[in-house]
Amino acid sequence: MFPFRKKKTEMVSPEDALPGRADPIPTAESHHVTGRALKEVADGMELAMFGMGCFWGVERKFWRLEGVRNTAVGYAGGHTPNPTYEEVCTGATGHNEVVLVTFDPAKITYAMLLKEFWEGHDPTQGMRQGNDVGTQYRSGIYVYDEAQRAAAVESRDAYQAGLRAAGYGPVTTEIIDAPEFYHAEAYHQQYLSKNPGGYCGVGGTGVTCPIGTGLVAAE
Secondary structure: OOOOOOOOOOOOOOOOOOOOOOOOOOOOOEOOOOOOEOOOOOOOOEEEEEEOOOHHHHHHHHHOEOOEEEEEEEEEOOOOOOOOHHHHHOOOOOOEEEEEEEEOOOOOOHHHHHHHHHHOOOOOOOOEEOOEEOHHHOOEEEEOOHHHHHHHHHHHHHHHHHHHHOOOOOOOOEEEEOOOOEEOOHHHOOHHHHOOOOOOOOOOOOOOOOOOOOOOEOO
């Protein structure tokens, strides 16, 4: 049995986290939309990682963007190695539901991805996103180098000004070095492509982020 946590909006300590397992859990071999190998990172591609709430809807936002080569959903930022979805949902792993984005920097910039990130959810809600409550739904940008960190911080400060003018509170987004990414189970990968009428609880604030102009969504 998994432990019952009364306060799913508080991060679990490493000492109290579930033990996990040594081996990765099974996942899909290929991307349901692109047909590419799910774990492919082709030459010249770069990685980005974001947490914006339920990863089903978040992943769809990114795979639709021109210049994004692949996406995958998974768990990151916690303490439990190779967690399952059921374990993450208890709040006892510390992981966030995240999307790993593989993109072509010649076709889409990191700033454009940040624009999609900020406008695609409400980054002021703390450990929740809409009706989804818990540490696994926190807002997060997980950076792979100092250039990404600088861009993330700059975009956060710019967007905070717009949010404040619109009556929103402070941004609660965590910006940290990209932690280890654990692929989620096969049925979670590209869930809304497999289930077009499925749940998507991700929504934005309606406030425009003043970066990344020229963003074009793929058909």
